[in-house]
Amino acid sequence: MNPSLAHYYVRNKLTSKLISKRVLSPISSFLQPPADLIKALRIENEVPKLSEVFSRFHSLDDERSGLPRYMPFYRFIQSKFPGFKWQVRASQGKPTLILDKPFINQSRPSLLNLLLCAVNDNTATTPALKVRYPAMQCLPDALVLDLERAFDSLSFAPSAAHFVARFAETLAKGLAGETITLVSPVCPDYGYESKNGRLRYTFEHLGDGIGLVAGRVAKTLPQLQAVLRKHGIDARLAVAAGDFEGFDASTLNRLKETREGFAHKLQISQGKLLEALGGEAESIMIAGAAGGEAAWHALTADAQQRLERHDNGCIVDNDLDYPSIFNARLPLYQAWHQQRSNEELMQILYAQGAEYAAIGKVFAAQWDNPIVIGADHNRMQPFYWLYSTIPVLYLTRVY
The missing domain is CATH 3.40.50 (Rossmann fold)
Structure with a gap:
């Protein structure tokens, strides 16, 4: 990873989970993710698609029902990967989703990687x-x-x-x-x-x-x-x-x-x-x-x-x-x-x-x-x- 992105690190690491959060959290609030991170990841063309996907699959009922804010992303992924599933579990009075993600190239992808595959129609999975x-x-x-x-x-x-x-x-x-x-x-x-x-x-x-x-x-x-x-x-x-x-x-x-x-x-x-x-x-x-x-x-x-x-x-x-x-x-x-x-x-x-x-x-x-x-x-x-x-x-x- 680019050394200039050190300010995104947590405990001297920038994990796939952290990268997903840094990119998807702003999009889920209808904001733009950090430009330097997007450039380092070379996903400048995909970010507008992710924003469009979130808006298209977003529902006002999500907020009223207290569903996780990434729910529009989950719906979109499932439209591309039918094997992608989730279970809703209550945790401290709030619904929590347990994701069952497909394997891609022999491993479980991060949420961001799964979304990038979905927006680019790269839907080949590994059994x-x-x-x-x-x-x-x-x-x-x-x-x-x-x-x-x-x-x-x-x-x-x-x-x-x-x-x-x-x-x-x-x-x-x-x-x-x-x-x-x-x-x-x-x-x-x-x-x-x-x-x-x-x-x-x-x-x-x-x-x-x-x-x-x-x-x-x-x-x-x-x-x-x-x-x-x-x-x-x-x-x-x-x-x-x-x-x-x-x-x-x-x-x-x-x-x-x-x-x-x-x-x-x-x-x-x-x-x-x-x-x-x-x-x-x-x-x-x-x-x-x-x-x-x-x-x-x-x-x-x-x-x-x-x-x-x-x-x-x-x-x-x-x-x-x-x-x-x-x-x-x-x-x-x-x-x-x-x-x-x-x-x-x-x-x-x-x-x-x-x-x-x-x-x-x-x-x-x-x-x-x-x-x-x-x-x-x-x-x-x-x-x-x-x-x-x-x-x-x-x-x-x-x-």
């Missing part, structure tokens, strides 16, 4: 997902913007950068002409209830309908598929049923089911889920795809032994925070495995983590480019990577 996850730079902006909207409307949970990097790499393959498969593992139709505003499994019976997790999947997968197909990606759908849960005698006893009855209801549930997905989806039984019960037990036994000795394979360091994961899963384990100690329940966590690791291995073998969309609990996300780094994204949980 927020590309800023948050640089690995998405390999994807077209239009696709990322649509994914951003889909993730918000479908309530996807935030993921670590390495999971999103694998997701972006797989989408890039889809853009290059390869087929990808959006696959969700789904639980059987276990009984559940609403308690204190939340849904929770009771495991008191097994139905043959679309279960709690499967219902979320049925709403999500087609919408995400539509986004990808819009951008030329051949995205197929698949659902994978947890048939292995019917191998456990204590689970069957709790549900008052036989093995045959469990398997039959699961088949009916999968048929209903496929119908809800539109008929083009694929359905597999997870243990069946692994090679059957004996192969499944061998696979999960290997995975559990590795996890118990902290041989974490491809899992990223620090992803497995066992105390935190255990606390997140404890209510489910206590409902499912009643009258067991925390030490016993910790072994359940290792066993379940092994199942997720095995599922990841099965999916990597079943499809060339799978993308896992999880709908149960995102704390189990890291376990998928014990054997291979397949992309895994999670929805916010419903139980």
Whole structure:
């Protein structure tokens, strides 16, 4: 910045926020901003436009309603950048606006810079997902913007950068002409209830309908598929049923089911889920795809032994925070495995983590480019990577 502007500095700095204030505050009072500052910023041509914009979007009701004096600027910006939003919050009896500004050139612009872009019709923005996850730079902006909207409307949970990097790499393959498969593992139709505003499994019976997790999947997968197909990606759908849960005698006893009855209801549930997905989806039984019960037990036994000795394979360091994961899963384990100690329940966590690791291995073998969309609990996300780094994204949980 020009040394002659030192009299504008605060604490030996002239920040973007201070510059915005020095320029926009006079304009909002229908005055001219400091000429030396305007010359140093080289915005002599834009200042008259900013003054005209403020007058055009100004309303006498602004003063009567006590709205911030920059409200005309905000209205104008929103007319150019529909993603620009604000929230009105009361602070000490006065309304305060919290601004949600778009990203431009990978960063949040100052209010002045945003206005300068708007008056000059430079309205290209950077999708927020590309800023948050640089690995998405390999994807077209239009696709990322649509994914951003889909993730918000479908309530996807935030993921670590390495999971999103694998997701972006797989989408890039889809853009290059390869087929990808959006696959969700789904639980059987276990009984559940609403308690204190939340849904929770009771495991008191097994139905043959679309279960709690499967219902979320049925709403999500087609919408995400539509986004990808819009951008030329051949995205197929698949659902994978947890048939292995019917191998456990204590689970069957709790549900008052036989093995045959469990398997039959699961088949009916999968048929209903496929119908809800539109008929083009694929359905597999997870243990069946692994090679059957004996192969499944061998696979999960290997995975559990590795996890118990902290041989974490491809899992990223620090992803497995066992105390935190255990606390997140404890209510489910206590409902499912009643009258067991925390030490016993910790072994359940290792066993379940092994199942997720095995599922990841099965999916990597079943499809060339799978993308896992999880709908149960995102704390189990890291376990998928014990054997291979397949992309895994999670929805916010419903139980």
